[in-house]
Amino acid sequence: MAKTKKIYICSECNYESINWLGRCPNCQSWNSFTEETRIPETAATDKGINSWLEDTAGRSEAVELNQAAGVIESRFAPLKDFTDFNRVLGGGLVKGSLTLLGGEPGIGKSTLLLQLCRSVAAARILYVCGEESPAQIKLRADRLGIKRSGIYLYPEVNFHKICQMAQKLQADLLIVDSIQTVYMPESSGNLGAVSQIKNAAAGFLRLCKSKGITGILVGHVTKEGQIAGPLVLEHMVDTVLMFEGDANHDLRMLRATKNRFGTVNELAVFQMTNTGLQEIQNPSHMLLANRPEGVSGSAVTAQLEGVRPLLLEVQALLNNANIGQAMRMTQGFDRNRLNMLLALLSKQFSLNLLNYDAFINVIGGLRIIEPACDLAVAAAILSSYYDMPLPNNSLFLGELGLTGELRSVNNIERRLNEAKGLGINQVFLPSADKSALSKSSLSTSLNLYFLDQLKQLTDICW
Ligand code: TYD
Ligand code: MG
Numbered sequence: 001m002a003k004t005k006k007i008y009i010c011s012e013c014n015y016e017s018i019n020w021l022g023r024c025p026n027c028q029s030w031n032s033f034t035e036e037t038r039i040p041e042t043a044a045t046d047k048g049i050n051s052w053l054e055d056t057a058g059r060s061e062a063v064e065l066n067q068a069a070g071v072i073e074s075r076f077a078p079l080k081d082f083t084d085f086n087r088v089l090g091g092g093l094v095k096g097s098l099t100l101l102g103g104e105p106g107i108g109k110s111t112l113l114l115q116l117c118r119s120v121a122a123a124r125i126l127y128v129c130g131e132e133s134p135a136q137i138k139l140r141a142d143r144l145g146i147k148r149s150g151i152y153l154y155p156e157v158n159f160h161k162i163c164q165m166a167q168k169l170q171a172d173l174l175i176v177d178s179i180q181t182v183y184m185p186e187s188s189g190n191l192g193a194v195s196q197i198k199n200a201a202a203g204f205l206r207l208c209k210s211k212g213i214t215g216i217l218v219g220h221v222t223k224e225g226q227i228a229g230p231l232v233l234e235h236m237v238d239t240v241l242m243f244e245g246d247a248n249h250d251l252r253m254l255r256a257t258k259n260r261f262g263t264v265n266e267l268a269v270f271q272m273t274n275t276g277l278q279e280i281q282n283p284s285h286m287l288l289a290n291r292p293e294g295v296s297g298s299a300v301t302a303q304l305e306g307v308r309p310l311l312l313e314v315q316a317l318l319n320n321a322n323i324g325q326a327m328r329m330t331q332g333f334d335r336n337r338l339n340m341l342l343a344l345l346s347k348q349f350s351l352n353l354l355n356y357d358a359f360i361n362v363i364g365g366l367r368i369i370e371p372a373c374d375l376a377v378a379a380a381i382l383s384s385y386y387d388m389p390l391p392n393n394s395l396f397l398g399e400l401g402l403t404g405e406l407r408s409v410n411n412i413e414r415r416l417n418e419a420k421g422l423g424i425n426q427v428f429l430p431s432a433d434k435s436a437l438s439k440s441s442l443s444t445s446l447n448l449y450f451l452d453q454l455k456q457l458t459d460i461c462w
Contacts, residue, residue, distance in 0.1 A: 013026050394424065
């Protein structure tokens, strides 16, 4: 019999090493290596996971394209009470697809899935609860007012038993909460090990595709926001949904970061209430509702989330650093981008920002991902530095280049329409967008300040 071999695998990026390492040379994470036993190829083919996969695959046949097409896009009816959730999914949950729902522990993944169970038009749902007991889930379901029949709770961690039960019940929908609790006896590593997660996910993929079961796997994310376990998990599934939010806030955001059946970056915003998650139809309004006027360090921008613009408030705080190196901290904004903007502002306005602590916070636990919001971040920084509030009811849009030039923003009209509806009456934006607005009524109903260079901002604002 071939000898088994010990290897060490990085739980963040799946990098393999024959020795234990304190820091992963690939993704630079500390203490991420776990020991696993590698079953040699020959042994694996005899008895292990590979042979299992081959057995369950059945005899695969080549399918003619026109015949296959109809199968792929069959969807469950759109979810009731969840119009934006449907949009994130690209128009409803696709039958026979496999979805990964990622999010930090306690953010509300299990709550969201139970509410999905209530709305989804699947006759039989198998809810595998590896983390909680059926009694706990029943308590939560009562709280959420879920009364429908056809939801089967199954507290099991063994992969094969889950597969058998899904087939025995003829489940239309299989929810695995969470993939980190599933155990595959023939796979190496302990419960939660990288190889366990990877092989279990491959197994569920095989099950869903061959039996036409719709699968949803819950995956916990690491503190860096990656789904714990190998990245390959994200490549395997059809759709990756990320459920995010701020622990101190009751707002929750659901986003598709990968979707084989729709566009990505569509956003659904929920509020966690004592009777579960409720979709918020006008999130911009809610995000700006408590915004203080007339204070320094606050600016509003409009970020496009899929097709919908969302108004965000970004706050900056600059403070003279006491000793040592100045601190740079961000919530919802890329720290490298902040460093770039600070360098740009230092150069453009001859400031010495090197000695200043700089903090950026995007309100509501949201994230700025578009460079189109650069101008708002720069304006908030300047406002905090000079301790002068920006003009009331203003919107800031524009990507900043390294020479201080403002670059155009896509879908400008859509963003301005959303802003106008929420009481914004003046907008600072790139000159390059002038032509896009020339025929629009917005150019008369809003005060538009077109800028070529970042330097012009302070002259107009103050
Ligand atoms: P949960 O769905 O268990 O999170 P996850 O599965 O992502 O770990 O949600 C847990 C949190 O949600 C918990 O702190 C309580 C809160 N919650 C409410 O505020 N209202 C509710 O109706 C429910 C069911 C949960
Ligand atoms: Mg949970």
